[in-house]
Amino acid sequence: MRRKPVIQAELPKSARAVFERKVVARARRDGDCVISELQPSRLRPEIYIGGLVLKAHCWAYAIYRGNIPAGMCVCHSCDVARCINPDHLWVGTQLENVRDMVRKGRRVKPQRLSPALTQEIRALAVSGTFSAIGRQYGVDPRTVAGVIRGPNARRPDTRGPRLERRVPAHLRKRPPATTITPDLADAVLQAKGRERACDAAKRLNVGVSTIYRIWAKASPAPERPTAPGMGGGL
Numbered sequence: 001m002r003r004k005p006v007i008q009a010e011l012p013k014s015a016r017a018v019f020e021r022k023v024v025a026r027a028r029r030d031g032d033c034v035i036s037e038l039q040p041s042r043l044r045p046e047i048y049i050g051g052l053v054l055k056a057h058c059w060a061y062a063i064y065r066g067n068i069p070a071g072m073c074v075c076h077s078c079d080v081a082r083c084i085n086p087d088h089l090w091v092g093t094q095l096e097n098v099r100d101m102v103r104k105g106r107r108v109k110p111q112r113l114s115p116a117l118t119q120e121i122r123a124l125a126v127s128g129t130f131s132a133i134g135r136q137y138g139v140d141p142r143t144v145a146g147v148i149r150g151p152n153a154r155r156p157d158t159r160g161p162r163l164e165r166r167v168p169a170h171l172r173k174r175p176p177a178t179t180i181t182p183d184l185a186d187a188v189l190q191a192k193g194r195e196r197a198c199d200a201a202k203r204l205n206v207g208v209s210t211i212y213r214i215w216a217k218a219s220p221a222p223e224r225p226t227a228p229g230m231g232g233g234l
């Protein structure tokens with residue numbers, strides 16, 4: 001659905017010449033239809049001319065027929081998506097387009113692959129990309145992906161178990177608090193000034209906050225006694 005209208009009078013000056021050179025000159029005739037051969041992997045090729053990107057058939061409509069009002073689609077009376085014959089194009093709303101599609105029985109039904117084909121595609125999965133396999137069998141790459149990865153898979157799940165992620169931090173089970181024995185407190189105190197808190201925590205198997213708590217309670221490290229009157233100088 002296009003939001004902005006395409007006004008014929010506002011098309012880039014070069015639009016017609018460029019379109020004819022780039023698109024029409026390279027198109028193929030098929031009966032009455034003029035089939036654009038650009039971007040063969042796309043159902044509806046998009047062309048960039050003078051700062052404006054439109055699908056090829058929309059360019060054809062805007063150049064040879066007239067304005068495309070805001071929110072309207074350019075539809076094919078011939079049902080050939082790549083056709084750029086302006087005589088085969090009409091402008092309608094998305095709803096009209098869908099109704100036209102349904103009326104003509106052109107509605108795309110989700111593909112169902114036979115089990116045999118599914119097997120075959122899975123066997124190919126190691127060697128080819130989804131789009132390459134899709135082209136070979138005339139199947140949408142997403143269908144191929146669905147067959148290979150399973151219908152609900154989007155990407156390999158590298159995250160941890162989901163349940164754990166959903167539990168808010170304050171509700172998560174916390175490890176039981178460590179009892180600080182005098183020995184442990186001593187060990188923590190010994191680490192003060194020699195080790196980083198996180199290293200000490202790891203080594204002594206206590207929380208970092210425990211380390212800091214003990215360090216904070218402890219009196220500051222005893223300073224080297226300086227005799228009065230010496231001014232600290234040595």
Ligand SMILES: [Zn+2]
Binds near residue numbers: 033
């Ligand atoms: Zn046509």
